[in-house]
Amino acid sequence: MTAVSKPSDDDHDESFAGLVNGLSGGPWRSGGRRKRSAPSSATPQPVAADQLAPAQEQTSAAVGTFEWSQPAAAASVVRPYTWTGGRTAPVIDLAVETLVSTSEHGHDMAALTSEEHRAVAELCRGPRSVAEVAALLSLPLGVVRVLLADMADIGLVVVHRSANGSSNTPDIALMERVLSGLRRL
Amino acid sequence: MDFVDSDRSRSYRGASAAAVKPDPARSSPPAVRPGEDSRPNVISAKIVVGGGFGAGKTTFVGTVSEIAPLTTEAVLTDASTSVDDLVATPDKSTTTVAMDFGRLSLDAELILYLFGTPGQHRFWFMWDDLVRGAIGAVVLVDTRRLADCFAAVDFFEDRGLPYVVGVNCFDGVLSHSVEDVREALAIGPAVPIVPCDARERESTKSTLIALVEHAMRKSVATPA
Numbered sequence: 001m002t003a004v005s006k007p008s009d010d011d012h013d014e015s016f017a018g019l020v021n022g023l024s025g026g027p028w029r030s031g032g033r034r035k036r037s038a039p040s041s042a043t044p045q046p047v048a049a050d051q052l053a054p055a056q057e058q059t060s061a062a063v064g065t066f067e068w069s070q071p072a073a074a075a076s077v078v079r080p081y082t083w084t085g086g087r088t089a090p091v092i093d094l095a096v097e098t099l100v101s102t103s104e105h106g107h108d109m110a111a112l113t114s115e116e117h118r119a120v121a122e123l124c125r126g127p128r129s130v131a132e133v134a135a136l137l138s139l140p141l142g143v144v145r146v147l148l149a150d151m152a153d154i155g156l157v158v159v160h161r162s163a164n165g166s167s168n169t170p171d172i173a174l175m176e177r178v179l180s181g182l183r184r185l
Numbered sequence: 186m187d188f189v190d191s192d193r194s195r196s197y198r199g200a201s202a203a204a205v206k207p208d209p210a211r212s213s214p215p216a217v218r219p220g221e222d223s224r225p226n227v228i229s230a231k232i233v234v235g236g237g238f239g240a241g242k243t244t245f246v247g248t249v250s251e252i253a254p255l256t257t258e259a260v261l262t263d264a265s266t267s268v269d270d271l272v273a274t275p276d277k278s279t280t281t282v283a284m285d286f287g288r289l290s291l292d293a294e295l296i297l298y299l300f301g302t303p304g305q306h307r308f309w310f311m312w313d314d315l316v317r318g319a320i321g322a323v324v325l326v327d328t329r330r331l332a333d334c335f336a337a338v339d340f341f342e343d344r345g346l347p348y349v350v351g352v353n354c355f356d357g358v359l360s361h362s363v364e365d366v367r368e369a370l371a372i373g374p375a376v377p378i379v380p381c382d383a384r385e386r387e388s389t390k391s392t393l394i395a396l397v398e399h400a401m402r403k404s405v406a407t408p409a
């Protein structure tokens with residue numbers, strides 16, 4: 001990681017802002033703390049598929065599409081997921097912390113037809129987050145998201161319910177539980 | 186209750202068994218999708234750790250994590266690269282961004298994940314993915330380089346994510362007062378600023394507690 005000297009920080013942010021906005025539709029701008037304008041939105045907007053292509057053209061390969069940041073829906077429109085046998089990934093919202101476990105079906109060796117499926121089924125005998133699966137199998141997050149969504153689709157893994165329900169913010173009951181858990185440590 | 190490692194796998198097995206014989210009390214709430222009852226009961230929560238390069242993010246995550254911090258890679262790639270190519274030749278026309286994280290079992294059915302944000306400015310758009318659903322963020326500040334955390338603070342404020350500032354004491358002493366730091370970062374009086382030594386378990390623990398308490402206050406003040 002290169003240390004970015006302070007005077008150039010804003011330049012970095014500035015030149016990157018177009019890409020940030022192009023990809024995420026997000027309102028975020030950076031700069032000095034005192035220059036910050038009022039937040040225009042608290043919620044990031046999903047990436048629209050038609051925004052991606054122009055954004056990619058403007059940028060070099062190194063800063064092109066960031067697959068991890070895309071919602072599954074957008075990714076399935078844009079990405080050639082040949083890896084999953086030409087099927088597009090089902091729309092499952094897999095956050096980095098989403099837990100998955102091997103299902104009963106996934107414990108059946110005969111059901112595990114590929115090396116990847118076997119590796120995941122072995123790994124997820126206890127609950128593992130999407131990020132853990134990626135880290136422990138040394139696969140990029142985006143690849144693991146497709147793999148897990150695919151395995152969930154055919155019943156090899158179970159995606160645990162989200163602690164946040166349908167909302168994107170943790171509810172007070174979860175926070176209380178986290179708090180008492182931390183205090184017990 | 187004792188929360189030892191084996192409890193986790195046991196609770197998972199228990200959840201599987203529950204699927205065979207569903208508890209009728211759990212089947213009554215509305216909007217339960219088919220199969221919902223068969224889902225294991227273990228859930229996860231997430232806290233993000235931000236701050237400038239060298240501020241102590243990786244150290245912080247490692248100090249509290251029950252596992253050695255793991256690193257996962259996200260890939261920046263151009264549109265023509267298929268996932269096949271990524272698996273076969275991960276270095277080809279891609280840039281990977283490493284992100285470290287740790288895991289903390291808080292009770293038999295609750296796992297807290299701590300994610301260190303990737304430090305480079307040009308990767309910050311990835312943070313949307315990280316902050317979604319997070320309880321909040323800890324912004325680590327190295328008082329010798331206060332400005333390094335500006336953009337992290339900006340980002341969390343813009344996203345409305347509750348955060349606390351952990352001031353690392355790199356020289357063993359807090360070289361700036363809390364109010365100096367608040368002034369320098371131009372943050373409001375409601376945001377907790379706590380001294381934090383990322384190498385000390387008790388210190389990281391109380392920083393996390395300060396964050397969750399703050400997030401709860403914020404959530405009560407502004408119901409979603």
Ligand SMILES: Nc1nc2c(ncn2[C@@H]2O[C@H](COP(=O)(O)OP(=O)(O)O)[C@@H](O)[C@H]2O)c(=O)[nH]1
Pocket residue numbers: 236237238239240241242243244245301304353354355356357381382383384
């Ligand atoms: N004195 C002191 N040193 C720390 C503290 N936190 C981290 N360090 C050291 O600072 C260096 C950078 O920390 P690191 O966790 O890699 O920073 P990151 O870039 O934010 O992930 C390491 O050598 C740590 O040992 C702290 O709270 N106090």
Ligand SMILES: [Mg+2]
Pocket residue numbers: 242243244301
């Ligand atoms: Mg680090």
